[in-house]
Amino acid sequence: MNSGSPAPAGGGGFIILGTFLVGLMLSQMPLPYLIEWARPEWVAMILIYWVMALPHRVGMGTAFFLGLFLDVIKGSVLGLNALSLTIIAFLTLLLHQRLRMFPVIQQALMVMVLVGINQLLFHWMQSFTGYTGDNLIFLLPCLISALLWPWLFVVLRGIRRLFRIR
Amino acid sequence: MAADLYSAKVQESRAYLSLLLTPLQWIVDVPSRVAGEVSDVVVDRSLLLKENAKLKAEALQLERKVQQNAALWLENERLRSLLSGAERVDEEVRLVELIGVNPDPFQHQVIINKGSENLVRLGQPILDAGGVMGQVTEMSHYTSRVMLITDARHALPVEINRNGFRTIALGKGELGELELDHVPDTADIVKGDLVITSGLGGRFPRGYPVAIVSDVIRDPGQQFARVRVMPTALLDKSRHLLLVDMPEELNEAVIPNEVSE
Numbered sequence: 114m115n116s117g118s119p120a121p122a123g124g125g126g127f128i129i130l131g132t133f134l135v136g137l138m139l140s141q142m143p144l145p146y147l148i149e150w151a152r153p154e155w156v157a158m159i160l161i162y163w164v165m166a167l168p169h170r171v172g173m174g175t176a177f178f179l180g181l182f183l184d185v186i187k188g189s190v191l192g193l194n195a196l197s198l199t200i201i202a203f204l205t206l207l208l209h210q211r212l213r214m215f216p217v218i219q220q221a222l223m224v225m226v227l228v229g230i231n232q233l234l235f236h237w238m239q240s241f242t243g244y245t246g247d248n249l250i251f252l253l254p255c256l257i258s259a260l261l262w263p264w265l266f267v268v269l270r271g272i273r274r275l276f277r278i279r
Numbered sequence: 280m281a282a283d284l285y286s287a288k289v290q291e292s293r294a295y296l297s298l299l300l301t302p303l304q305w306i307v308d309v310p311s312r313v314a315g316e317v318s319d320v321v322v323d324r325s326l327l328l329k330e331n332a333k334l335k336a337e338a339l340q341l342e343r344k345v346q347q348n349a350a351l352w353l354e355n356e357r358l359r360s361l362l363s364g365a366e367r368v369d370e371e372v373r374l375v376e377l378i379g380v381n382p383d384p385f386q387h388q389v390i391i392n393k394g395s396e397n398l399v400r401l402g403q404p405i406l407d408a409g410g411v412m413g414q415v416t417e418m419s420h421y422t423s424r425v426m427l428i429t430d431a432r433h434a435l436p437v438e439i440n441r442n443g444f445r446t447i448a449l450g451k452g453e454l455g456e457l458e459l460d461h462v463p464d465t466a467d468i469v470k471g472d473l474v475i476t477s478g479l480g481g482r483f484p485r486g487y488p489v490a491i492v493s494d495v496i497r498d499p500g501q502q503f504a505r506v507r508v509m510p511t512a513l514l515d516k517s518r519h520l521l522l523v524d525m526p527e528e529l530n531e532a533v534i535p536n537e538v539s540e
Contacts, residue, residue, distance in 0.1 A: 134303065137303055138303055138306060138307050140382055141303070141304065141307055141379060141380075141382050142307055142382075143307070143311065143380045144382075146384070146454055146515055149382065149384045150384050152382060152384075181296060182299075182300060185293060185296045185297045185300055186300065186381075186382065187381060187382060187383045187386070188381050188383065188386055188388050188417065188424055189383065189386075191289060191292075191293055191296075236385075239385070251385070
């Protein structure tokens, strides 16, 4: 995925992979039933950060493979999350230069919109294959993701600077 | 995506993908495992004594029931042979452990620590101490996914224990609630009735408790009565589950296309 890029890009492929693995772990951490509705979309958020910071290394291909794993975790049809995450990665690629200029609060708003798009796509497609409820509570994760974004941003930026991933 | 819905090959690659994810699932499960160990170590002595006493009393009660059961079992066999009915087969159970829960709250699925390498089969029923939990819907090599009976896509053939009235229990996508389907207004169901599996359809063994009737709404304006029932299994709490090994020929008769793939 991303560990194959040559030296000038600045190494750290394993670090990026590691953050995604942590994201995958967090997204299947067992939570009490009611809080489960508010589970932030870790993988999507981490993906947005890396695409924004390193658009030449992490892109739609990475998003696709991540999505496949997320599909297996969520037990959805194979390719559902892959498609929605690829679209998110594409949108972030379009926006990444503006996103970098934004203050963190504004970034969080954009993250809310992006994760919201992800949720909408996922549940829209999920509804073709099964019941998905009739209220908008499935959009709650995008709000929580936006609230958590500043902290995640600081942590991931710290990791990126610490390991000089470019 | 369409390929996943319609082809068995993709199902196989899915199993391999989840094999890659199995270590992650184990890691995620570690905290709760450790918490369990720690609470085992630092538990209060008086609490243990109390629990011990309670368990002893419970064991005594159960033993008494078993004593009666043996006699009843033989009597049942004799009566059955008098009626020249088919012999009742006893199912074997295996202990399995829950290692994960599906993070998507719309799907009521749990992950157990046995897979196709441990000879788990598709459609095998899962029980816990309280009653029926669900059935295996997807297998990887060392883990498999169990759809709970409360999942909105699940339906389970049941009967009322008191009078043998047969119906179907539908999941509603809400934890702790099922609904009985197409119950006529005149059906003899009252609050507190025990609902057990009817064994029709062949996937679930007969006679295991499923739920207790919590609410019967008879609305003259509606065609059917609305019967809400509460699962007896602790769907969101049980960690040690029982995997039922149904008799082989029965299983294959019911799901030939899925088994043959």
